[in-house]
Amino acid sequence: MEGRCPRCKAVLWHSAKHTDTISFAAAISGLILFYPAITLPILKFSMVGQNGSNSLIGGIYRMWIEQEKMLAILILLCSLIAPLMHLLLTAVVCLSIRLNHFPPHFPQWLKYKCWMQSWSMLEVYAMGIIVAYVKMMHDGDVSVSGGTYCLCALLLCVILSSQYFYEEQAWQHWEQNKPA
Amino acid sequence: MTTSAQQRGIARCTECGKLSHLPDLGDNSVASCPRCNVALSFRKPQSLQRSWAYTVAAIALLLPANILPILTVISFGQGDPDTIMSGVVKLWVSDLQAIAAIVFIASIAVPVLKLVILIILMLVVQLQLPLNRQQCTVLYRFIHFIGRWSMLDLFMISILVTLVHLGNIATVESGPAATAFAAVVVLTLLAANSFDPRLIWDLDDE
Numbered sequence: 085m086e087g088r089c090p091r092c093k094a095v096l097w098h099s100a101k102h103t104d105t106i107s108f109a110a111a112i113s114g115l116i117l118f119y120p121a122i123t124l125p126i127l128k129f130s131m132v133g134q135n136g137s138n139s140l141i142g143g144i145y146r147m148w149i150e151q152e153k154m155l156a157i158l159i160l161l162c163s164l165i166a167p168l169m170h171l172l173l174t175a176v177v178c179l180s181i182r183l184n185h186f187p188p189h190f191p192q193w194l195k196y197k198c199w200m201q202s203w204s205m206l207e208v209y210a211m212g213i214i215v216a217y218v219k220m221m222h223d224g225d226v227s228v229s230g231g232t233y234c235l236c237a238l239l240l241c242v243i244l245s246s247q248y249f250y251e252e253q254a255w256q257h258w259e260q261n262k263p264a
Numbered sequence: 265m266t267t268s269a270q271q272r273g274i275a276r277c278t279e280c281g282k283l284s285h286l287p288d289l290g291d292n293s294v295a296s297c298p299r300c301n302v303a304l305s306f307r308k309p310q311s312l313q314r315s316w317a318y319t320v321a322a323i324a325l326l327l328p329a330n331i332l333p334i335l336t337v338i339s340f341g342q343g344d345p346d347t348i349m350s351g352v353v354k355l356w357v358s359d360l361q362a363i364a365a366i367v368f369i370a371s372i373a374v375p376v377l378k379l380v381i382l383i384i385l386m387l388v389v390q391l392q393l394p395l396n397r398q399q400c401t402v403l404y405r406f407i408h409f410i411g412r413w414s415m416l417d418l419f420m421i422s423i424l425v426t427l428v429h430l431g432n433i434a435t436v437e438s439g440p441a442a443t444a445f446a447a448v449v450v451l452t453l454l455a456a457n458s459f460d461p462r463l464i465w466d467l468d469d470e
Binding site: 090091092093094126127129131132134135136137138139142143144146147150152154155158159162163191194195198202205208209211212213214215216218219220222223224251252255259 | 266268279280281282299300301337339355358360363366367370397398401412413415416417418419420421422423424425426427428429430431433434437438442443446447450457461465
């Protein structure tokens with residue numbers, strides 16, 4: 085069953101049995117995968133005997149030293165900080181709910197989680213890898229490396245942890261059980 | 265005809281989504297959400313002004329983003345700077361039509377479409393144009409969903425600049441359009457976020 089807005093037909097509420105177990109598990113798995121996903125090489129490129137490779141963090145660093153500082157900061161936010169904070173805050177919020185212990189900063193955490201979620205663009209980054217791969221295919225040998233697999237698994241964790249997280253439920257939990 | 269929450273004196277918190285009765289206060293006092301303490305209002309404050317400001321700024325930056333070079337692929341000392349459009353054309357002529365279409369949609373179609381739709385929606389609210397409210401809402405949802413995909417080109421640049429860094433044999437350099445384009449993407453995201461789609465439906469209630 086679900087309730088919809090009588091004017092624009094957006095889903096306002098649905099009665100599916102809410103569980104944050106999957107969200108919690110996905111957030112923890114994502115955090116474990118995070119370090120290899122950003123540091124391992126994503127693609128490898130070779131041309132007349134010379135080899136090059138890139139990692140997510142390496143791409144940001146190179147943009148920074150090539151004086152594209154604004155761009156480096158934006159990419160750092162959307163592909164690294166936002167997904168990391170999103171997973172971290174999801175894990176912390178789920179843990180608080182499970183332990184029924186709500187620290188005073190719990191409402192801020194929930195709000196930051198939403199903000200970070202809206203700026204996390206790993207799925208677009210994954211598409212960027214595909215475009216870069218195809219673009220360089222004719223110029224030399226491009227091959228997919230370990231970082232891509234970690235990044236795909238991380239992306240899956242990010243999607244699962246946001247799909248199975250019910251904000252309204254988290255707010256209600258806090259409202260009913262918050263320390264007076 | 266449905267009654268809106270505003271007509272019943274109920275405001276929805278922008279941060280946590282809690283509904284609460286908002287009494288008619290004077291100009292100087294502010295009510296805050298009982299759950300998360302954020303200032304309450306019936307609609308996003310200064311929604312239209314903010315959206316217009318971001319939209320105008322984005323349109324202004326769209327020009328340098330499309331005219332200036334965004335990427336230069338240099339192999340064996342040769343290579344011309346590419347603008348966004350010439351990059352798409354190069355992909356198309358080298359038989360990579362699918363990727364050319366993806367880059368075209370993400371870097372040209374989405375930002376332009378997004379700005380056009382935002383302007384239409386804001387004009388609908390300001391001039392009270394009789395467009396179908398349901399369709400306007402669908403358009404808003406569409407630009408909200410699609411906006412982030414414009415970042416594709418920027419991520420691709422960051423990947424290529426690092427990947428193809430082979431000294432004299434081949435290098436990829438980013439151009440000044442990249443920063444302008446990044447600003448366009450961020451500004452259109454902010455413009456879409458500050459627009460309140462409920463303003464479209466409010467026209468029926470007046």
